[in-house]
Amino acid sequence: MTRDGAGLPDAAAAPDTPRALDLDKLFAARLHAAKVRPYLATALFALHTVESRSIPTMAVDxxxxxxVSPYFVERTPVEELAGVWVHEVSHLLRDHHGRSDRVARERGLTGPGERLRMNIAADFEINDDxxxxxxxxxxxxVRPTSLGLPEGQLMEDYLRLFSLGPLTRDLAWLDCGSGADGLEREWELGPDGAHGLSAQERDAVRxxxxQGINGRPGSAPRAWQRWAEEAFHPPQAWRELLGAAVRTAAAGSGVGEDYTYGRPSRRSAGLPGVVLPSLRRRPPRVAVVIDTSGSVSDAELGSALLEVTAISRAVGGRRDLVTVLPCDAAARVAHPLCRAEGIPLVGGGGTDLRTGFARALRARPRPDVIVVLTDGQTPWPxxxxPCRTVVGLFPRQPVTGSHDEDDPDYEPDTPPDWARVVTIG
Structure with missing residues (x-):
């Protein structure tokens, strides 16, 4: 008996007699889901239901x-249907389709097998809490513990921790739709079909x-609270710029080279009986220098920590490759990234980010990319x-007059030409 992403049996043994979808039962389950998870009510009622006999259970695009399969609704208790409603809408709220597309581009993952892995990893992220x-x-x-994996990770993290094999054989049919892994299905209505939400409407629902989660702190799991904090900071254009800088750094000569037997070298074909390793590239190491001087507000420091989380995703979720350096007039302790909210941003004095650059470049191994988050009121190297540099500037109004009481002609330096600069809106 196969199961859907939330763990429910499919309709393999359903009779051939067509049945109408029991909307009363289905909507009663949605109402129950909204009652026990009121902060998700807006999203639950934004979903438009489509009867489908091409799927075994429920799925979203x-x-x-x-x-929704009418046979599945007929056989499943209302309380369990409510769980599936929440599971499916969670895929959409957490942007699993967009994140899967990004991961596929960044890691070169192609084919339905990799999309199945993304669907499983997305289910792990949802079902653990x-x-x-x-x-x-x-x-x-479907829970991460079924494969001996830790709970509390993101989809991108889980993708690094398992591959398809004997332990995932029972999940080979799993299909939560393009809303879970980004791959459009034949049975979906597509972008031109009826009753789909526009990009603006989807953003409004999120x-x-x-708002509902932040308005009642403590009523939602911590994973949902972190999601809500990031939802108030829509994706910035600078993140695409960072991704381009990261990819350029990764493509540079000699960056991140290593050997692996996971994919044998093509030259093995010329040496019968000998398996040669192939050359691969790891994601680049990133040092994030955060301006903690007195001119940077607490709100901007909070925003900087959210950007650090986005940076970790830009390198494929490899938190071990991201180091954070708080810096005002002096560089502080370099913190390896575990969870962004646990990094102390100590400072409050003057600003000289040259010390942050120097500290970052003294690290061993040396970073491949330096990201600086600052208001720009600093001298520059x-x-x-000797590595890529991206500068994220906190917006400032044009200032007249001096920033230095001892030098009335002082004007802060603009970021140098060798840095990629973008404003963090």
Whole structure:
């Protein structure tokens, strides 16, 4: 008996007699889901249901349509249906389709097998904390512990921790739709189909859900609270710029080279009986220098920590490759990235980020990319660092007059030409 992403049995043994979708039962389950998870109510009622006999259970597309099997609804108790409603809408709220597309581009993952892995990893991210407190966990729900993996990780982290094999054989059919892994299905209505939400409408739904979570702190799991904090900071253009800088650094000669037997070298074909390793590249190491001087507000420091989380995703979720350096007039302790909210941003004095550059470049191994988050009121190094540099500027109004009481002609330096600069809006 196969199961869907939330762990529910499929309709393999369903009779051939067509049945109408029991909307009363399905909507009663949605109402129950909204009652036990009120902060998700806006998203649950934004989904448009589509009856489908091409799927065994329930699935969503990236346009916020929910495809439902009438046989599945007939056989499943209302309480368990409520759990599936929450599971499916969680894929959309957490942007698993967009994140899967980004991961596929960054890591060169192609084919339906890799998309299945993304679907499984996305289910792990959701199911480790979505059930309980009035929401029934369906029997056999797909959880990371089933593969001996830790809970509390992101989809991108789980993708590095498992591959398809004997332990995932029972999940080979799993299909939560393009809303879970970004791959459009034949049975979906597509971007031009009826009742899909526009990009603006989808953003509005996410914002309303985030408002509900932030308005009642403590009523949602910590993973949802972190999601809500990030939802109030929409994706910035500078993140795409950072991603381009990261990819350029990774493509540079001699950067991140290593050997692996996971994919044998093509030259092995010329040496029968000998398996040669192939050359691979790791994501680049990133040093993040955060301006903690007195001219940077607490709100901007909080925003900087959210950007650090985005940076960790830009390097494929490898937190071990990201180091954070708080810096005002002196560089502080370099913190390896575990969780962004645990990094102390100590400072409050003057500003001289040259010490942060020097400290970052003394690290061993040396970073491949330096990211600086600052208001720009700082002197800059005289020479180009031997690695890519991206500067994220906190916005400032044009200032007249001096910033230095001892020098009335002082004007802060602009970022140097060798740095890629963008404003963090």
């Amino acid at each position: 990236r346009h916020w349509r929910c495809y 979505v059930f309980g407190d009035g929401l029934v966990a369906p029997e056999g729900a 914002f309303r859900v985030a 005289d020479s180009r660092p």
